[in-house]
Amino acid sequence: MKTRVISGFAMVPFLALVYLGGYPLLALCIVIAAIGVREFYNGFQAMGINPCHALGYVSIAVLYVLNFVAPGNFQLICAWLAGSIMLSSLYMFKTTERTPMDAMATMVGIIYVVFFSYHVVLVDQDPKYSAFVWMILISAFCTDIFAYFSGYFFGKHKLCPHLSPKKTIEGAVGGTLGAVICCGLFGYFIEPSLWWHCVIMGFIAAILSQCGDLTASAYKRKMGIKDYGNLIPGHGGIMDRFDSVLFTAPVVYYYIALVLN
Numbered sequence: 432m433k434t435r436v437i438s439g440f441a442m443v444p445f446l447a448l449v450y451l452g453g454y455p456l457l458a459l460c461i462v463i464a465a466i467g468v469r470e471f472y473n474g475f476q477a478m479g480i481n482p483c484h485a486l487g488y489v490s491i492a493v494l495y496v497l498n499f500v501a502p503g504n505f506q507l508i509c510a511w512l513a514g515s516i517m518l519s520s521l522y523m524f525k526t527t528e529r530t531p532m533d534a535m536a537t538m539v540g541i542i543y544v545v546f547f548s549y550h551v552v553l554v555d556q557d558p559k560y561s562a563f564v565w566m567i568l569i570s571a572f573c574t575d576i577f578a579y580f581s582g583y584f585f586g587k588h589k590l591c592p593h594l595s596p597k598k599t600i601e602g603a604v605g606g607t608l609g610a611v612i613c614c615g616l617f618g619y620f621i622e623p624s625l626w627w628h629c630v631i632m633g634f635i636a637a638i639l640s641q642c643g644d645l646t647a648s649a650y651k652r653k654m655g656i657k658d659y660g661n662l663i664p665g666h667g668g669i670m671d672r673f674d675s676v677l678f679t680a681p682v683v684y685y686y687i688a689l690v691l692n
Contacts, residue, residue, distance in 0.1 A: 449564060452555050456564070457495065460551050464491050466669040467544045470659040471650075475536040478654050481529065482536035483522045490515045490541045494549060502556050515541045543677065544670070550680035560687045562621060566614060566629065567683045570636035571643075571675040573613040574606040578641065581605020594648045603641055610637035625691070632686050636679040643678030647671070 448455040468487040475482050490511070497507045516538055523534040555564045582602025590598040614633025618626040647670060651659070660668020 446568075449568065452561060452564065456555055457498070457552055460548055461491060461495055463669055463673060464545045464548050466660075466662070467548065467673065468540045470668045470670045471540045471544050472536070474650060474654040474656055474659060475540075477656055480532045480536045482533055482540055483519070486515075486518055486522060486537055487540050487545065490518075491545050494545065498549075498552060503553060512542070512546065547677040547681055548673070550684040551676070554680065554684050554687065557687060557692075560691060563632075563683055563687060565617060565621075566632055566636070567676060567680045569613050569617055570610045570633050570683070571640045571673075571679040574610040574637045574640040575644070575675060576606075577609025578602040578606025581609070591645055591648075594645050594652060598641075598645075606641060607634065607637040610634075610640070628686075628691065632683060635686070636682045639678040639682050640675040643675040646678070647674035 445459065448459045465488060468491070469484065472482045472484050472487060493514075494508075494511050497504070497511055501507055519534050519537040519541065522537055523529045523531055551564060551567055554567060555561050557563070578598070579602065581604070582597065582599040585601045585605065586597075586599030588600040589596065590600050590603050611630055611633045614636070615626065615630045618629025622629060647659075651657070658667030659670035662668050663672055
């Protein structure tokens with residue numbers, strides 16, 4: 432636990448990039464996407480599947496160049512997504528060396544890691560609700576923190592023992608309540624007119640945050656690895672730390688797009 436806590440505090444300075452927003456946050460998202468997709472693809476390689484690393488990196492570059500040229504242009508984002516899927520499919524054309532699983536793994540990495548994490552940028556670039564980028568982190572990390580300590584002190588009933596043996600129902604409930612409270616406090620002090628929306632978002636995002644965590648665990652189980660990497664002592668790799676953010680970022684963005692805008 433000590434190493435995990437120390438590493439958590441060591442990452443606090445990165446919150447300055449979130450506070451600054453704009454290009455500093457965009458650069459952070461690019462780094463997270465690049466390292467995350469590499470870790471994810473390496474996991475597939477551990478089980479004999481060979482996704483195309485180069486295509487993953489190219490997809491990141493193209494997406495963020497398009498964002499620089501036309502921020503938030505949905506036609507371009509859809510074109511990028513369609514093009515990435517097409518190119519991933521073309522990757523298996525060399526049938527003597529590659530399989531449909533190689534192509535599918537390439538697609539999943541681009542959508543799951545690159546596209547999902549890009550929603551952080553989309554929230555930050557929203558002209559009215561850019562402050563809600565904090566909701567992505569609060570809902571993800573507060574869920575994780577409260578779930579960890581709730582499970583540590585009160586956990587008795589296993590949540591998904593076949594995926595993550597240490598997670599408990601008590602931890603899941605504690606994580607959800609903790610995230611709702613923290614998101615509510617954010618709304619009360621930062622966006623008082625949208626306080627209830629913050630509570631609702633916190634509740635939904637807390638549940639999806641844990642689903643994101645378990646999704647990453649499911650991939651690891653099938654890949655036969657314990658962690659995606661060892662970049663962050665006590666946590667693992669970028670994917671181990673930001674797996675929940677990959678699910679909370681779309682939740683917050685689409686709540687803003689569909690309910691608030």
